[in-house]
Amino acid sequence: MKILVTGGAGFIGSAVIRLAVSRGLSVINLDALTYAASLENVASVAASPLYAFEHADIRDREALDRIFNAHHPDAVMHLAAESHVDRSIDGPSDFIETNITGTFNLLEAARKYWAGKGRPEHFRFHHISTDEVFGSLPADPSVKFIEETRYDPRSPYSASKAAADHLVRAWHETYGLPVVLSNCSNNYGPYHFPEKLIPLMIIKALAGEPLPVYGDGSNVRDWLYVEDHADALLTVLQRGETGRSYNIGGNSERTNLELVTALCAVLDELRPTGKPHAKLISFVKDRPGHDARYAIDASRIAGELGWEPSVSLDEGLRRTVRWYLKHESWWRPLLARDGAGVRLGTKV
Structure with a gap:
């Protein structure tokens, strides 16, 4: 299988690429190399004959057509996105252009390519999204997001991702494009x-700086180790039901406070x-x-595809801290990039 991965020099995309190549899958990494991307993230597989890189932007339709025609992928894993809520508050236009218009361009390029190939049944367009499209949950631990939860996005970021989800479903229903979503x-x-909570807290703690926690720290999140996520994404791509x-x-x-306290320990x-x-x-x-609580009910992927997370939060935090301690040469140069380590999301 040959997979076109958009946003493959980013955090989750690079984890997918490293895992896919280790499993013998061919990968084309399409990335615009914006502020949060780094080719260092895929340096371990860059010399593999299974890996190719295309420096392109999903907003550039001509570039997308060229890449599809040059590489003939069997599948698309669409991870390219603007993803930081605070940045979306300060500058929502980038989120609209990339997450909505970019997804539209990619869908159209994929549809043209797929139709030109005779609409093969094995082709897959996997759109990777977020639980933030569902809005905020009450404190009741029995209430979690299921796949049929009504969309209720609360930020420019989550609204743009919700729009992208709807486009992907529409292209499946209207044009028959074989899609899966997660x-x-x-x-x-x-x-x-290092603009996101966990790496930011680690780096600030190492510098002896204050660890800023929003509000009273009571906001709840469900935490997923990125390498587990990469495994789940490949599982969905290869075994998920079309249109599902x-x-x-x-x-x-x-809670955010519990998480930061655990990191400190x-x-x-x-x-x-x-x-x-x-x-x-x-x-x-x-x-x-600020959404109060997110929580995922992952029983469908467990029941239908047999996937469950393998890394506990305690073990994942330990692995993550050890990695940042060992790889200062990776994260320190990133601190000079726009917005890294700086409070954003205040321009309201």
Whole structure:
């Protein structure tokens, strides 16, 4: 199988590529190399004959047509997206252009290519989305997002991803394009750009800086180790039912304060400073429209495809901290990039 992966130099996309190549799958990495991308993320597979790179933007339809015709993929895994909620508050237009218009362009390029090939049944367009399209959940732990949960996006980011999800479903229903969709919970792990919560907290703690937690830290997220997610995505691509959607979660709900406190405990063990890192935790003004709770019911992917997460949150946090301690040469240069380590989402 040859897979066209969009956004393959990003956090989740690079995890997919590393895993796919390790399993003998051919991959074309299509990436615009915007601020959060790095080819260092796929350096371990860059010399493989199974890997090819195309520097292109999904907003460029001509480039997409050229890439499809040059590489003849059997499947598309669409991960390219603007994904940081705080950035979407400050600059929503980038999210509309990439996540909506870019997805439209990719769907049309894929449809043209698929039709030109005689509409092969084995072709797949896998659209990777987020649980944030479902909005916010109550505190009741028995209530979780299922695949049929009504969409209720609350930020420019989640609204743009919801729109993209609807486009993908429409292209399946209207044109017959063979698609699968997945909506995941919060990812974490190696190669995570240092604007997101976990890498940001690790890096600030190592520098002895305050660890800013929004509001009172009570917002709840379900955490999914990125390498588990990559495995789930390949499972959905290869075995998921056409036209079907699959929720992917880590079965690991924590409040933001609990998560940061757990990170601090791991840092106390692996990089002791003489005083608890949790003393650095500070509370800052909450994000506008901050969703209270996300939680994934992943019973469909477990029941139909036999996939479940293999890495517990405790083990995943330990692996992640160890990785950042070992790979300072990867993350330190990224701190000079636009917005890294800076509070965003305040322009309201």
